[in-house]
Amino acid sequence: xxxxxxxxxxxxxxxxxxxxxxxxxxxxxxxxxxxxxxxxxxxxxxxxxxxxxxxxxxxxxxxxxxxxxxxxxxxxxxxxxxxxxxxxxxxxxxxxxxxxxxxxxxxxxxxxxxxxxxxxxxxxxxxxxxxxxxxxxxxxxxxxxxxxxxxxxxx
Numbered sequence: 001x002x003x004x005x006x007x008x009x010x011x012x013x014x015x016x017x018x019x020x021x022x023x024x025x026x027x028x029x030x031x032x033x034x035x036x037x038x039x040x041x042x043x044x045x046x047x048x049x050x051x052x053x054x055x056x057x058x059x060x061x062x063x064x065x066x067x068x069x070x071x072x073x074x075x076x077x078x079x080x081x082x083x084x085x086x087x088x089x090x091x092x093x094x095x096x097x098x099x100x101x102x103x104x105x106x107x108x109x110x111x112x113x114x115x116x117x118x119x120x121x122x123x124x125x126x127x128x129x130x131x132x133x134x135x136x137x138x139x140x141x142x143x144x145x146x147x148x149x150x151x152x153x154x155x
Contacts, residue, residue: 004127016119021073023115024058030108040098102150109143
């Protein structure tokens, strides 16, 4: 078995990167759509920043997949599209209540955090471990910030 490098990843690692690319695209879309639904300017800025960070992370992973001769994912998941529709409905019913939107944002953050945790376990020792660990730290920080804000906005 050949030693895996970032320019010669095994198929399992590439498939796991594709999973994280979709999760990051989903996160980007969710944050940017939520920023459009919310009137709170502080949260609007935060959501756009977190969304842009996730877009950059997706791009980084896409580059590694491309380097390896595969076509990188460039679209999110159907489940996430359904979740964003649910966020839009809930925010309209609740008048754009920041707490309600933060509940749904944290649900999305739980999903991407778990995706990174699973991939890190499944690709332990991979050439991508340093990149994935660094990205996971950003995801965890974003998750914790959204969770803490959700708790702060609770009535």
